[in-house]
Amino acid sequence: MPVVVTTSPGFGRHGRIPELIADRGWEFIRCIDTEKADGGLSEEIGRADALVVGLVPVTPETLAAGVNLKGVVKHGVGIDNIDIASCTTAGLPVCNTPAANADAVAELAVGLMFSMARFIPQGHISVASGGWNRQIGTQLGGKTLGIVGLGNIGKRLARLAVGLGMKVVATEKFPDEAFARNYEISFLPLDELLAVSDYVSLHVFGGADNISLIGERALSLMKPDAKLINLARGDVVDLDAVAAALEEERLGGVAIDAYRSEPPDVSHPIFQHPRAVFTPHSGADTREALENVGLMVIESLDAIFAGDPPPYCVNDDELALR
Incomplete structure (x- = not known):
């Protein structure tokens, strides 16, 4: 046996x-x-x-x-x-x-974009606590989504984003040119992708090559109202740098599903920031x-x-x- x-x-x-x-x-x-x-x-x-x-x-x-x-x-x-x-x-x-699990992760990425665009977590907290704080959000249609890693998950996300009327740009080590042509996706170097994107969604493997891929320098290239999504690995993002960018209003929002240690240490200042959304590594759940x-x-x-x-x-x- x-x-x-x-x-x-x-x-x-x-x-x-x-x-x-x-x-x-x-x-x-x-x-x-x-x-x-x-x-x-x-x-x-x-x-x-x-x-x-x-x-x-x-x-x-x-x-x-x-x-x-x-x-x-x-x-x-x-x-x-x-x-x-x-x-x-x-x-x-x-x-x-x-x-x-590519469909599940891609759908959560879309859900997190909507959560940040329309302040869904904040609205829930407001109403449930007896408040009525209506915040003016933005629509996803017409915005640019930068996908870092256009593999199986990235491709699923690209299809969904195009269906919502978003423009998609991507970085990928092994680009599928035929797929990109079919969905009118432009491949860009990471620096250029960060500069033009309204949303950046990370779908790369962890490991030495990608540790703190999104750190202080990368964040400095992003639009001040851009929003970052990490559904990859915790070590791909420098939480200290992200927290500082949020506090200094150099980043519009962040949604995080993966952490360096799990459960994470919630004493980190990012967990108290009002423009940060967290899920418990549930992209595939x-x-x-x-x-x-x-x-x-x-x-x-x-x-x-x-x-x-x-x-x-x-x-x-x-x-x-x-």
Whole structure:
């Protein structure tokens, strides 16, 4: 009986996924003990045939202890917390779930734009507290949206934004020119994108290349009434610089879904700013997206346990060279 260990709070809980896991007869162990730094993974990894990864990093030490591991699967898209090189050295495939939650994240980005444009959180607080503070907002139609990272999520967002009558500009390391032509999207260097955009939405991976991608210098290039959305990784944005820009009215608003540490330290001044909106890393948290992600994880696990090349493998080329 294969042993599946997961550090994801969500894997195996939604839609058809619990039934599918039960049908396969796997021993299923969830390591999410909040009182332990690794959720309790170190206590169970030695028994695991496969590891389904949440936010707990997969390190060389994890792999050394995982003597029975046959594969590592991310419950989600971002694999920046997995040491892929060490997995490859150990002969382990690493899989993720590309595009499974793209619609959910893109829709939240639109929701956050509306929230900032029409002061929705502030209006709710006003009415619920007995007030009647009507604020004059703006419409999204005719505004320019800058998408930093036009991958699966960025493309979904671009389609929605174009449907709302927005102009879309983007940066992307591997640009899809055909898609851009179809939706009249212009590719720009990051500095130019920041300068022309009314909204900037971040959809890039974390990691060393993108740490504080949006910091003091980047913010200085943005329009003073522009609004920033971070649905990427917490370390992509310098919160100190963003808080200062809001306070000095050099930034019109910010909406944040991802944080360097989660839950974040709310003593930071940004959490008291009236033009900041926060969500609890819930970009992918829809029933549909969570089921899609779970189905793709199970598809990879089935292949791994059958000894077949798994789908959605991010290091298959490197493994083939071993």
